[in-house]
Amino acid sequence: MIRFLITVIRRDVLLAARRRGDWLTAQFFFVMVVSMFPLGIGPEPTMLRLIGPGVVWVAALLACLLSLGRLYADDFRDGSLEQMLLSPYPNSLLALGKALAHWVINGIPLLLIAPVLGIQFGLPAEALLILVLSLAIGTPILSLLGGIGAALTLGLRGGGVLITLLILPLYVPVLIFGAGAVEGAMSGTGSEAHLSLLGAFLVMSLLIAPWISALALKISVE
């Protein structure tokens, strides 16, 4: 079972590594969206510090959604998804592996870029640490929940926009607690409560989301 999971993750990571252009697009999208905000709002440092955590988090949600459209689509198009679904292992394991691979490919780079963008917004050092920490707990949730949307919209016309409509409302708690943790750290009210709730949400999504994604895949592929 574990070997199956590792194989699924390894395969997706390898594919991403071979097609670096696809993979980098989402990362640059993240950087660009974040950089647009100061241009639109103005360069006052106090204002930027205030909106920084929220902007980085919203951009992370969007960047995640951008890459989610292709989570199953490529495998669906060349038929390998159906082969994988026929494997003797539970389909939820496949969905879990796919989501984890998506996180490794798209989530981890976000963690590495985020502090740099945080500095652009003048966030203090401890807030940067919390930002990375909250993203580290939060982005796997985004990949897991997003997997449901990717599975439901598999092969539909306008799938990319549709997935945004379906999944963004479900991302609301992650956004609130993620950005809230950083704001808590900056305002001195502390970020433990936010981070704990984010952690609870992660555990719940780990338990439920792969199972629902597997059901959705079955509906979409049959």
Place this chain on the structure above:
Amino acid sequence: MNLYYYASPATFYPLAGKLVPLFAILAAVLCAVGLYISFFVAPTDFQQGEGYRIIFIHVPAAWMSMFIYVIMAFWSAIGLAWNTRLSFTMARALAPTGAMFTFVALWTGAFWGKPMWGAWWVWDARLTSELILLFLYVGYMALQAAIDDPRRADRAGALLNLVGVINIPIIYFSVKWWNTLHQGSSVSLTRAPSMAKIMLWGMLIMALAAWMYTIAAALARARTLLLERERQTEWARAQLEGQA
């Protein structure tokens, strides 16, 4: 009599046809009575003046917007468990009415908020979660619209609906902890209501009217959906020829 008898589209269709006018008339009568009470019988509120009267529309709409999503989830769960076409059709037929009530609740809320709070919109927990509820309805309907195969549309929509229902409490509490300004609810089952009896009656009658309207609208929509979907079957052909 067997309850499952009406679970078949062929038997449900004529039954719904008889029920739609019944519930529509009930809705109209209740709405007339409710509006009469709310505009002419209920006294002016000593704090909020005449502006408070918007709650007679606002509160029933907000209640229905939430109830309908849960009822949709109920039908979705039954549909996924027993694979009954009719339950999916009901869920699908309810969605536009639910979205309409959500929108009405938001809109009337804005009209009430402007004179009372001095703002059309505030980012308060209840307003925000109602807005997100509207997004959930829109997502559901967009997914249904994007899928051509009705069987897949049914099941995918049902799954999304259930995920939404699990998430609603989480969204609600996350938004609540995030910010709270909306007044506490004036009606609760555990304590006496903090409003005049006659106002409460007006509101309850309006809520009942909204309920009856929902049933009538959903059944009428379900009939159309069924006819469209079952157009190749014998009973649907007979119905269509009878109308022509």
